[in-house]
Amino acid sequence: MRYLPKSPSERQEMLETIGARSIEELFQSIPEKFRLRAPLTLPGPLSEAEIIQYFQARAAENSRGYTSFLGAGVYSHLRSVVTDSLIQRGEFLTSYTPYQAEFAQGTLTAIFEFQTLMCQLTGQEVANASMYDGSTALTEAVLMAERLTGRHRVLVARSVHPEYRHVLQTYAKNLGIEIEEVGYTESGQLDRAALKQESLAQAAAIVVQSPNFFGVIEELPAMAEIAHAAGSLLVTSIAEAVSLGIVRPPAEADIVAMEGQSFGIPPSYGGPYVGVIATRDKYVRQMPGRLAGQTTDAEGRRGFVLTLATREQHIRREKATSNICTNEALYALAATIHLCLLGKEGLREQALQNLAKARFAQAELENIPGVRRVFSGPSFNEFVLEFPRSVKMVNADLLREKIIGPFALGIHYPELTKRALVCVTETTPRVEIERLSAAIKRILERPV
């Protein structure tokens, strides 16, 4: 087998050194009756060429050749080949968590740069070495708010990504955290009038997403004021990180939980991505996850180490701030490289292109008789449209024209049937937007 570097005679020689007559002898501590007698029933073994064949066949069963207007938390953006080639260097790809700092300065330095970039983007003072993704980062941010305030209720906007809320519910259920959902207005923003004083007084945090699941940007400064006046915190989730190239950063939030997939990481059917938690300096000791910090060696040379580990499970065990061990280091590295390539001007230009494309698409689609825009609040690269018939039917017809239509909101919002979330990024060519618009027009003209 090509991955195994031993010849039969070397195996024999090693067994002799050990003093074992057979390899079976090394497994004698496993009770006899539990030892497998038959080989595993697995497909394979496959050569490299056959492995490639298998996966190429699977790729052909997916959506190649289709144009997609899906966003809803996962975005298709331009990526440079530089990012992918650098993260495939074995020194990054095949190294472990940098606990042995002297032998892992590459990873640690990159993490330190990642933390810096995340602070610059979010307007926060400190960011960690990354979390699993946006959904779990939000959950951890809420648990952190609970620890900081000692309060056990959270007010969560219904316009937060439904799957993020679902993850939060799963975690909160057994921790005595009460989740109160707060609706939205016609602007698509959180309904401030629905925030009850008595709830606020008990709330660890108000939790919003911006741009929210409807693509609408929330009024974070006002929200922070309301939260702080009641002694609670503002937790802000961000699913579309490219927005930060042009949209005001959530500097007033107390904790920011972000999905960094938009920064050079492919959609890859849901992962791996990279989550971020950023917050104020004063809250750092309640933060979950790894942190890289700057220090020096005995000769005064700058170096980086994992630090403040007394928050973490391998030291604190059941008293840790979280059970998280992993960070998504390789994809934090990808995001760092990607952002360095784009740079100050590139990120802004990319965000502006998203905004312009979305505005163009919105105008095109709103022009179709019977189609109307649902929310009036400011939006970035996603917006909600209402169709005169079920989104499911429209999307089924679009699929026949090799278009993956917008995200049907009715699945998660019973009151929003016939509404769909359209996403357009810098990767969506104008002709495809026009093709979508023409297709929808044709579909709607046909009798049901």
Added chain:
Amino acid sequence: MNSKSIDIEASAGKILKVREHPNQNEGLIFEKSAPGKRGMELPPLDVPAVDPVKALGSEFTRDAIEGFPEVSEIEVIRHFTRLSTWNYAIDLGMYPLGSCTMKYNPRVNEFVARLDGLATEHPEQPAEVSQGCLRILYDLQKCLLSITGMDAATLQPVAGAQGELTGLLMIRAYLQSQGNPRKTVLIPDSAHGTNPASVVIAGYEVKNIKSNARGQIDTDHLREFCTEDVAALMLTNPSTLGVFEERIAEIAAILHERGALLYMDGANMNALAGVTRPGDFGVDVMHLNLHKTFSTPHGGGGPGAGPVLVKRILEPFLPVPVVLQKEDGKFALDFNRPKSVGRVRAYCGNFGVLLRALAYTLAYGPGMRQATEDAVLNSNYIRKKLEDVFDLPYSLPSMHEVVFSDARQKKHGVNTMDIAKRLIDYGFHPYTTAFPLIVPGAMMIEPTESESKEECDFFIEAMRSIAAEAETNPELVKTAPHSTRVGRLDEVAAARKPILRWKP
């Protein structure tokens, strides 16, 4: 760059010698930034431009980001390539971190994960155009069930710790459905730190149980501790000492008699794959670390994946969605599962990691047993060749890893961390130090199957040489490493006055 980096030594003979290579002096990317540079250009906009302030309002927009890097493509390439040279990696040599299973990460797995039609797929796209992704998930589930002897699986958890939590939530939901979720989870003192931390998030209390003098679960103790309040025992098998729990059947029986379940932390599955199946020896729920046993790259700390495998009784409680094959042969995601514990992560988990694990499994097929055998062979070989110079606190047969202690070297003032750091000078990554907690001064060595006899011999030679140094020149060991870009770093200062970001 700081002044040291261009510290050039002029000799009398007009020869200029750069004393330190630029690799050694690479600064931070922010320190290379200069206005107007960029490393990536976008195609021109093909729709009318929009004024952001007009479109969004000035209260919703920002100016350019202060301090954000401005560098060219070649500078990015050089910067990160230079940083990479400061890392050790499996591609460079043996990485004997016990409990971490640092094995070869096959390159074909990287290739297939990036295929157009796989890397490009959106998790919300309709099942009609996701059959390939769904089949990959389904095929992997089938393989993992076959390897573990379990009945049902979820691939959603994205790390071992998240797998633990998911498994515990399912145990809670199952017991709740029987009328009482119970209060405590038993954890041996040799367990990973994530175990107790996960137990707390699942809403249980931790009760630690002591290992016996042989480093195994004390079954008498277990009988005494396993009251009506106990929901489960979380067991790592082989234990973190690298030793199989010989009385595993008895342990399972004690738990089952009292209505409790057996959770197995599969961190050490690399000792078992193809040789024995947890499903056969009484495990009710377990997780696997695909970034360990199934070769997906650690990438400097993640991503990982922590699928959970369960017995039939726990199947109704799996997280949503569940991947299934319909009668017409098509694959689908099933969301309609009323007893589900919910969702532990958005979408279907770390698909890109799961895909690599399947590629690994297909490469071996039933031959996976050979990998397990080689891993156990390597660890026993190293044990045999080092047991005369290092203290072996538990003498039970080793499986895929061997745990020594620094007891003998301590007499010369040299501890496990010193020896670990000195290994760096010999070109090896350190082994795991100071874990498991039940071994004072632990040196936990896991070579994996990826090491040749030659590489094992080099390692043995290095360890023996360090043992000799500990006697003859302890200072040399205590001040190691001597060959890295930076020496031992001041971790106390880092924690006391944390500097966690660059500032201009």
